[in-house]
Amino acid sequence: MSMICVHGLGYVGLATASLFANAGHEVVGYDPSDCVRAALEARRPRVTEPELREFVCRALDAEEEGRLTVSDTPVAADFHLVCVPTPFDESTGHADLRFVDSAARNVGRVLRAGDVVVLESTVPPGTTEGTFRETLEAESGLVAGTDFGLAFTPETVLPGNTVAELRTNARIVGGIDAGSREAVRALYGTAIEAERLSAPDCTTAEFVKLAQNASRDVQIAFANEMARIAGDYGVDARAAIGLANHHPRVNILSPGPGVGGHCLPVDPHFLKEASDSVHLVETARRVNDSMPEYVIELLEGTVGSLEGKTVAVLGVAYKGNVDDARNSPGLAIADLLGVALPEGIELHGRAMTLASDGGGTVTHGEGVTVRLTDPYVTDDSLDLVPLTAALDGADAAILASPHAEYADLDPARVAALGPDVVVDPFGILVPERWAEAGIEVVTY
Numbered sequence: 001m002s003m004i005c006v007h008g009l010g011y012v013g014l015a016t017a018s019l020f021a022n023a024g025h026e027v028v029g030y031d032p033s034d035c036v037r038a039a040l041e042a043r044r045p046r047v048t049e050p051e052l053r054e055f056v057c058r059a060l061d062a063e064e065e066g067r068l069t070v071s072d073t074p075v076a077a078d079f080h081l082v083c084v085p086t087p088f089d090e091s092t093g094h095a096d097l098r099f100v101d102s103a104a105r106n107v108g109r110v111l112r113a114g115d116v117v118v119l120e121s122t123v124p125p126g127t128t129e130g131t132f133r134e135t136l137e138a139e140s141g142l143v144a145g146t147d148f149g150l151a152f153t154p155e156t157v158l159p160g161n162t163v164a165e166l167r168t169n170a171r172i173v174g175g176i177d178a179g180s181r182e183a184v185r186a187l188y189g190t191a192i193e194a195e196r197l198s199a200p201d202c203t204t205a206e207f208v209k210l211a212q213n214a215s216r217d218v219q220i221a222f223a224n225e226m227a228r229i230a231g232d233y234g235v236d237a238r239a240a241i242g243l244a245n246h247h248p249r250v251n252i253l254s255p256g257p258g259v260g261g262h263c264l265p266v267d268p269h270f271l272k273e274a275s276d277s278v279h280l281v282e283t284a285r286r287v288n289d290s291m292p293e294y295v296i297e298l299l300e301g302t303v304g305s306l307e308g309k310t311v312a313v314l315g316v317a318y319k320g321n322v323d324d325a326r327n328s329p330g331l332a333i334a335d336l337l338g339v340a341l342p343e344g345i346e347l348h349g350r351a352m353t354l355a356s357d358g359g360g361t362v363t364h365g366e367g368v369t370v371r372l373t374d375p376y377v378t379d380d381s382l383d384l385v386p387l388t389a390a391l392d393g394a395d396a397a398i399l400a401s402p403h404a405e406y407a408d409l410d411p412a413r414v415a416a417l418g419p420d421v422v423v424d425p426f427g428i429l430v431p432e433r434w435a436e437a438g439i440e441v442v443t444y
């Protein structure tokens with residue numbers, strides 16, 4: 001069993017630290033955030049997935065072997081796993097690697113000959129063997145591949161199903177040399193049940209992660225574009241997609257109100273860091289970013305101008321049954337409707353139209369009252385109200401997250417509160433049932 005230091009105890013780092021602790025390793029998690037450490041020290045991990053919560057608490061509560069401890073300083077370890085944030089800076093068009101740089105400096109200060117450093121954060125191709133390696137070497141005085149091991153292995157867990165995917169997703173491992181790669185493959189072999197696939201080098205492994213997320217983003221953009229085109233022809237998009245998918249080589253995904261989260265709206269941009277060949281991927285981003293605007297256009301097409309009206313936005317989480325609101329379609333819709341979102345809210349490509357000139361920002365915010373609600377998101381900086389308060393007296397509602405609670409809504413209860421139009425970009429409501437209660441469901 002090894003001594004492991006995990007740098008960053010956020011969504012990915014905490015799950016990863018717990019994975020290795022539960023596999024019997026001695027794991028120290030370092031995070032500079034007082035709030036993050038305090039929550040863990042109080043055994044109140046900020047995770048909503050019940051299985052993940054149990055997984056983390058098991059690691060925190062272990063007696064000796066397989067214990068996860070939390071530290072306010074980085075510690076020496078056989079393996080350093082770096083799981084820090086990698087935001088995209090829209091103003092410069094570049095990845096913001098300041099957290100990766102700071103982690104490299106921290107690791108460099110405690111690095112010993114024979115240790116192995118693993119970057120898990122999603123980064124532009126070339127980062128691990130480029131700036132990350134340079135900073136590690138400068139800070140430690142050691143040489144990667146000679147004195148210490150260096151590898152990149154991307155995290156691919158699906159929020160909502162973290163523990164299962166952590167254990168069973170194939171792991172891509174690229175090392176600066178074969179020794180680094182094999183050391184990391186062996187380490188992960190002690191904790192996961194899946195294949196550990198060798199990439200030729202760190203840069204390939206970094207590229208694979210971006211290719212996976214860009215692929216999903218492009219496929220969702222295709223579904224969204226088909227939905228918009230179907231609408232222009234008066235065709236029921238979901239019925240058409242369902243039929244199209246009977247072809248043995250066609251699998252169109254589901255249209256929706258846009259693509260949210262911390263990964264798909266961000267990672268495809270990293271492909272542009274040192275390449276001029278990014279076209280389709282960039283267009284797909286714009287298609288997906290334009291969907292909140294499309295949702296509002298559909299509402300306006302049904303109720304007319306929104307001026308003086310009250311609109312309830314049901315769901316600010318980026319997808320169903322999660323509590324993460326980063327880059328969510330719900331927040332993008334709120335932004336378009338003139339809600340002043342608090343500082344620090346992550347919202348890329350906000351308020352974009354899909355004009356052929358490259359798009360521009362728009363607002364529908366004149367005189368609209370907007371109420372936001374979500375059963376999972378607890379962000380105090382957002383002015384969230386309970387569902388009933390959001391619907392009470394509203395003229396219309398927009399379903400912006402496909403939470404299970406919303407699929408089960410009672411149309412009569414909603415109608416009694418006020419709205420007579422509900423926009424459902426996920427197609428999860430049964431329009432006939434809602435029509436019986438006097439509510440028009442607008443969908444695609």
Ligand SMILES: NC(=O)c1ccc[n+]([C@@H]2O[C@H](COP(=O)([O-])OP(=O)(O)OC[C@H]3O[C@@H](n4cnc5c(N)ncnc54)[C@H](O)[C@@H]3O)[C@@H](O)[C@H]2O)c1
Nearest residue numbers: 007008009010011012033084085086099102103121122155
């Ligand atoms: N969330 C996902 O579903 C997911 C999945 C795959 C990959 N990723 C990638 O994993 C990385 C981490 O994402 P996340 O969602 O866990 O982020 P997060 O924001 O949830 O957590 C990151 C943590 O790192 C801490 N941190 C910041 N600087 C640090 C430093 N120098 N040393 C140690 N800790 C530091 C922060 O305080 C925070 O607690 C990103 O590159 C992300 O793109 C995320």
Ligand SMILES: CC(=O)N[C@@H]1[C@@H](OP(=O)(O)OP(=O)(O)OC[C@H]2O[C@@H](n3ccc(=O)[nH]c3=O)[C@H](O)[C@@H]2O)O[C@H](CO)[C@@H](O)[C@@H]1O
Nearest residue numbers: 156157158159212213216253254256259260261263318319
């Ligand atoms: C390649 C891949 O699978 N990567 C995953 C992805 O995780 P995610 O949670 O971001 O992914 P999704 O569940 O796809 O949701 C994204 C958004 O797309 C909307 N959507 C989805 C399907 C659809 O048919 N129509 C839609 O409109 C949905 O509502 C939501 O807003 O990135 C993580 C971090 O890198 C990965 O680790 C994880 O493997």
